[in-house]
Structures are given as structure tokens and as C-alpha cells.
Amino acid sequence: MRKPVIAGNWKLFKTKNEALALIEELAPLVSGVDNVEIVVAPVFTVLPTLPAALAGTGISLAAQDVFWEEEGAFTGEVSPRMLLDAGASHVIIGHSERRQYFGETEETVNKKVKAALKGALVPIVCIGETLEAREAGDTFKVLERQLKGGLEGLTGTQFAPVIVAYEPVWAIGTGKVASDDQAQEAHAFIRGVIAGLFGKSAADKVRILYGGSVKPENVKGLMSRPDIDGALVGGASLKGASFASIVRYSE
Ligand code: PGA
DSSP: OOOOEEEEEOTTOOOHHHHHHHHHHHHHHTTTOOSSEEEEEOOGGGGGGHHHHHTTTTEEEEESOOOSSSSSSOTTOOOHHHHHHTTOOEEEESOHHHHHHSOOOHHHHHHHHHHHHHTTOEEEEEEOOOHHHHHTTOHHHHHHHHHHHHHTTOOHHHHTTOEEEEOOGGGTTSSOOOOHHHHHHHHHHHHHHHHHHHOHHHHHHOOEEEESSOOTTTHHHHHTSTTOOEEEESGGGSSHHHHHHHHTTTO
């Protein structure tokens, strides 16, 4: 059985005080939930503020990006060691916004995944096709390329903690969620590619999250599909009540 993961990607929102207020609202609403792993991903500057507030809540802390070197002359970057030091246990890697606006490539995703794993962080590796690629019939081709590129050179043992997030770019922040069928089809394909890379047992175990306009109203349908093991939530994770109701989708 794969334990579902519901992760909130706060993107470029929430100062320290706003983040603390959100956790104060969220924590009681998700207390007692033990059938789902809950993760929140604030901006770098907020990370060290949250561990005290998250203690005892069962909510894990993620960063939204990481650099692959441990230290050195790399102005503006943050290393896996520093994320651990700030209290993070997870890190989002390869989000489409980073690919679109900040030049993230399969190669940099791969370096970041390897560095995160080496640094004992759980990578949440994001992949997903643009609308253009979907309309050209290239969805699977893009997903396979991003997966193979991002995970290149990992052994099965190294891959084991990795979480994958399928986030069709056309569904992110648009209110246009993928249909349950579209998401399931992509997830099943992704699981198949992982089986090819790391074997069936690794594919059976990996959690594949769906992301893109997940809301309290659509999460249940998505989560009822066999290959959808959780959600990466942007907009709806910025309010305690909506994120909590996504976390509690099974009730
Ligand atoms: P959204 O973002 O839920 O606001 O569409 C999802 C994501 O980008 O991770």
C-alpha cells in the first residue's frame, strides 16, 4: 500500500508571520490525520521559522528548490545541507515554473535530485507537458524524456525515497484541472516508465502525485484512481481550511 502524500506548494507567498498564522489555522484542522503524509513548502526565508510551529503536528517541511553543490562561490544558491539545517526534510525539484522562467533543464534537475538524495532530503520531482505538447500528441514523449533525464544514473536503492509529481503545465494555476481519466492515464504511463528504469517493485512503491488546480471539490475523484497517490497543491494550499479539506479527502 502506498501512503498518500498531500503537499502544499506555497510558491512566492507568505512571509514569516503569514506562514505562522497559516500553520496555526491548519494544524488543528489536520490533527489526528495519520493516513496521509502532509508536507508544506514555503519560501527559503521562512523555512527556519516553521519547525517549532510544526513540532507534533505531523506536517513535514519542504523547500521549493535546491542547488547541487554543498558550498562554494555560488551566489544566491542554497544547498541540501543548508535546507536540512533549516529543518526541511523534503524538496520540490523541477517545478514547471522553474523550467519555464529560470532555465531548469533535465540536466539540472538530475544534478539536484542526486544532491538532494545524497543530502538525505526527499525529492519531489515534478514533470508535466505543456498544452502545446498535449495538443501535438507528445504528452508521453515529454513525460518520458523528463523522467529519464531527471532520474538518470540513479540506482534502484537511490531512487526508493523519490516522490514524483505529474503536473500538466496547462492545469497549473488555471483552474483547468486534468480530468480523472487524463491524470490516471498519465500516472499509469509514468509508473510504467519507472518500472522500466528501476523494476516493478520500485514502480509499485513510488508515490505519484497529481498537481494542477487541485481543490477540495476535485481531489476525491482524482484520489479514487489507482495510480494517483496524492496531490501537489498550489493556490488551494494557501488557506488552512481548503488545504485541510484536501488532506481529509477520504472522509
Ligand atoms: P495550482 O498549482 O494548484 O495553483 O494549480 C500547483 C503547482 O504548481 O504545484
